[in-house]
Amino acid sequence: MRVFFAPMEGITDAALRRVHREIFGGVDVYCLPFHKLTQTMSLLSREKRDIDPEENRGLEVLPQALTRDPNQLLAWLAWVKELGYTCGDLNLGCPSPTVTKRGRGSGMLRDPGYLQSFLDYVFSQSLPVSLSVKTRIGYEEASEWERILRILSEYPLDHVTVHVRTMKEQYTGGKHPEAFFEAVRSGLPHPVYNGDLRTPEDVSALLDRCPETEAVMIGRGLLADPALARRLRGGPPAGSGELTEWYTRLYREWEGRYLPVQALGRIKKLMEWPAGGDIRKKRMLRKAQGIEECIRAVLQDGE
Ligand SMILES: Cc1cc2nc3c(=O)[nH]c(=O)nc-3n(C[C@H](O)[C@H](O)[C@H](O)COP(=O)(O)O)c2cc1C
Structure with missing residues (x-):
């Protein structure tokens, strides 16, 4: 089972990734917090530094973009390729009102028709690198997942991370692991489970319920216990x-x-x-x- 270290804006920078790998390890892929794309593609200097391959030497990292403009995404993917990476991730999960009110992040889930035309356009072009998405299961209601899942299943995404909550449920509201099981059963390309995995027992319980789980993404669990990924592989707890x-x-x-x-x-x-x-x-x-x-x-x- 692969383990992704979740992107967490303001916390998971290149320094954290490098020091984490050296001391604890156990993580396969370190995800970068989102780049908020603009027309001019001007990134903050700290964002440029954070994605610099030198800063991430020896790590497998996954950069992420936040946009609802397919051309911005394509330009960013071309830049990601220039830097030497092979995959870029699209954020469909951010629940912050300043982001969703512009129809970005989980705001894209409010309009599945737009999401479909966005992905149609992106995949009609030749992609510089592969694309993955990190999504929630709906905007208001878990029942929206059926349609979102159907849409995402139509495209050759590298993988799909499913945070098993709606936008409304933010980070601590109710959650819906069944939505992930449904994704696995439906044949969605390489689903990655995300949401509240805090202990090795939480991961075992997930695997008991869904033995086909190929990968998990862990955020806050790794902040509370940086040895969690190592423990999942049978290693010792943090001394x-x-x-x-x-x-x-x-x-x-x-x-x-x-x-x-x-x-x-x-x-x-x-x-x-x-x-x-x-x-x-x-x-x-x-x-x-x-x-x-x-x-x-x-x-x-x-x-
Ligand atoms: C402080 C903070 C910052 C976050 N920043 C991002 C981000 O930049 N991109 C993203 O896709 N998710 C972001 N997330 C969501 C996490 O990646 C993850 O999906 C969420 O915390 C649920 O996983 P967990 O229960 O394992 O923490 C953030 C979460 C937190 C708490």
Whole structure:
């Protein structure tokens, strides 16, 4: 079974991918947060740096685009090819109102007719690299999945990641694993399960219900437990020395890339995941002035 590290804007940058691979491993594909495409194809300098093959040396990465303009997508795929990558991903999942109100991300699912004409146009051209999509199962209702699934099944997509929620369900609302099972049964090209896999037991339960599962994508589960993918392959859980090294190295990398206040903000955002529901740890983390204090707050129980 292949494991994808989910794209998470503001968290999963090239530094995180490299340090994660060196310390924990177990991940097959690291996904890049979306590039919001524009008419001029002008990307932010941090986005250009993040996709730079040098920054991602030795990693299998999957870049992602957010657009509802097929020509923008095609131009971006050509650029992805120039950089030496072989696949690009289209975001059909982002639920942020600023994105969906322009009909992008999961906003594309609100109008399946448009989605179909978009994909018709894209696949009528010769694609520079293969295309995958990352989708939710509907905009308002899970019942929309049947039509979306029928549409996606018509195209030779490289793979389809299915976050088993609607746009309305955001990140914590009800979820619908059956939608993924239906996708597997329907013959959708290489479906990848995504949504709330937090432990090896969650993945075993998924495989019990759907033994044909070829691949899973994990986001927040890997933030809370960076050794999760390794554990799925029978490897050991994260040791305390490894965790200290993980956060310290990441912080040092981020210090070299961002302003000190931003680097500290990023590490705190990441360390909220292992702190989980522990209010005391979270309070100490919030007050921490540097990486040592963050580590003391979350890993050493405030000692
Ligand atoms: C902070 C944050 C940022 C995210 N950014 C992206 C993104 O750039 N592109 C994308 O397709 N999904 C994005 N997602 C969604 C995740 O990739 C994933 O689909 C979602 O968290 C569900 O998987 P999980 O339960 O394993 O975390 C983001 C999620 C979070 C929490």
